[in-house]
Amino acid sequence: MNNVxxxxxxLLLGIIIGLVYPIYIPVNYxxxxxxxxxxxxxxxxxxxxxxxxxxxxxYVFITGFFxxxxxxxxxxxxxxxxxxxxxxxxxxxxxVRIFQNLAIIRRDFLNKFLKNQK
Amino acid sequence: xxxxxxxxxxxxxxxxxxxxxxxxxxxxxEKSGSAITSLQRVQELTAQLKSLMDEKEKLQGEVxxxxxxxxxxENSASKISGVTEAxxxxxxxxxxxxxxxxxxxxxxxxTLDDSNVPRQPGEDPNxxxxxxxxxxxVVNELFAAGAEAxxxxxxxxxxxxxxxxxxxxxxxxxxRMAPPFTIDAIGDPEYLESSMKMRGGxxxxxxxxxxxxxxKKQEKIYMPAYTGPIQFKYFVPExxxx
Numbered sequence: 001m002n003n004v005x006x007x008x009x010x011l012l013l014g015i016i017i018g019l020v021y022p023i024y025i026p027v028n029y030x031x032x033x034x035x036x037x038x039x040x041x042x043x044x045x046x047x048x049x050x051x052x053x054x055x056x057x058x059y060v061f062i063t064g065f066f067x068x069x070x071x072x073x074x075x076x077x078x079x080x081x082x083x084x085x086x087x088x089x090x091x092x093x094x095x096v097r098i099f100q101n102l103a104i105i106r107r108d109f110l111n112k113f114l115k116n117q118k
Numbered sequence: 119x120x121x122x123x124x125x126x127x128x129x130x131x132x133x134x135x136x137x138x139x140x141x142x143x144x145x146x147x148e149k150s151g152s153a154i155t156s157l158q159r160v161q162e163l164t165a166q167l168k169s170l171m172d173e174k175e176k177l178q179g180e181v182x183x184x185x186x187x188x189x190x191x192e193n194s195a196s197k198i199s200g201v202t203e204a205x206x207x208x209x210x211x212x213x214x215x216x217x218x219x220x221x222x223x224x225x226x227x228x229t230l231d232d233s234n235v236p237r238q239p240g241e242d243p244n245x246x247x248x249x250x251x252x253x254x255x256v257v258n259e260l261f262a263a264g265a266e267a268x269x270x271x272x273x274x275x276x277x278x279x280x281x282x283x284x285x286x287x288x289x290x291x292x293x294r295m296a297p298p299f300t301i302d303a304i305g306d307p308e309y310l311e312s313s314m315k316m317r318g319g320x321x322x323x324x325x326x327x328x329x330x331x332x333x334k335k336q337e338k339i340y341m342p343a344y345t346g347p348i349q350f351k352y353f354v355p356e357x358x359x360x
Binding site: 015030043 | 124125126127128129130131132133134135136137138139140141142143145146147157
């Protein structure tokens with residue numbers, strides 16, 4: 001239970017603080033931040049998958065989270081400067097990965113659930 | 119066990135950041151009205167605008183060149199005979215009336231800028247901005263006071279000049295401009311100034327809302343000519359003297 005509780009509290013706290021402090025991202029940078037958010041989501045789902053497969057490593061997770069988010073935002077920015085829509089690549093890669101990870105998580109979950117039933 | 123709790127706390131922190139990012143992004147997107155989906159549209163429109171602006175610049179160069187050629191013709195024609203010389207003088211006068219000649223003279227310079235009075239909540243912000251009507255009124259008042267030539271931000275006011283609101287900007291002679299507005303008028307500086315400062319006049323009514331107005335009498339004002347295109351598609355002149 002404790003496994004899920006702490007991250008959930010963290011997530012809720014983040015949402016609440018985000019709602020309380022109205023920080024707005026300038027419209028110019030919104031696309032880059034959205035890519036960063038996508039990368040962050042991907043990292044979190046990747047982490048969940050790793051938990052399911054029992055090879056979760058906190059440090060891999062944390063570094064992955066930050067570098068993925070920053071790198072994705074940065075690459076999207078560079079791409080815009082150069083006139084190459086790199087953000088499309090980022091959306092594609094992260095989107096596909098999120099769905100793959102979700103499928104694996106679902107299967108893990110189903111397996112565990114069915115085992116418990118038996 | 120301790121290792122596990124530490125890991126959990128780390129993950130909680132990450133989740134906290136993620137939640138924060140998600141909410142901020144969500145709110146930003148909501149505020150700017152789906153800025154992300156329309157990014158492509160924005161780029162498209164920017165490209166279109168740029169190409170049109172380039173085209174406009176090119177055409178403007180063409181207009182300038184044609185005008186130069188026209189003056190060349192006039193000059194060469196006037197050399198031929200006295201009749202054409204007189205005609206050239208008449209032409210110059212007509213062009214001065216039309217605002218196609220640049221020049222200089224005494225007059226006043228009026229600068230208008232948006233209000234810097236701190237707004238009370240609930241007050242209409244429109245009251246504190248300069249509108250097309252305000253500029254129109256000032257220009258009208260200047261002509262009424264005998265101004266012979268008026269320009270706004272370097273755009274000469276001619277017979278077909280429009281002064282019109284376009285979103286947050288004002289368009290004059292198809293050129294967009296934003297505050298501050300500098301209005302130059304050539305005429306008797308005393309008359310022009312007093313027409314502006316008239317009690318209950320336009321400047322007083324603008325200053326009520328804190329719009330920043332400054333009036334300066336000038337010895338010599340440079341007045342640009344109208345540089346835009348002049349086209350008559352529908353107007354057909356009645357033939358005089360026939």
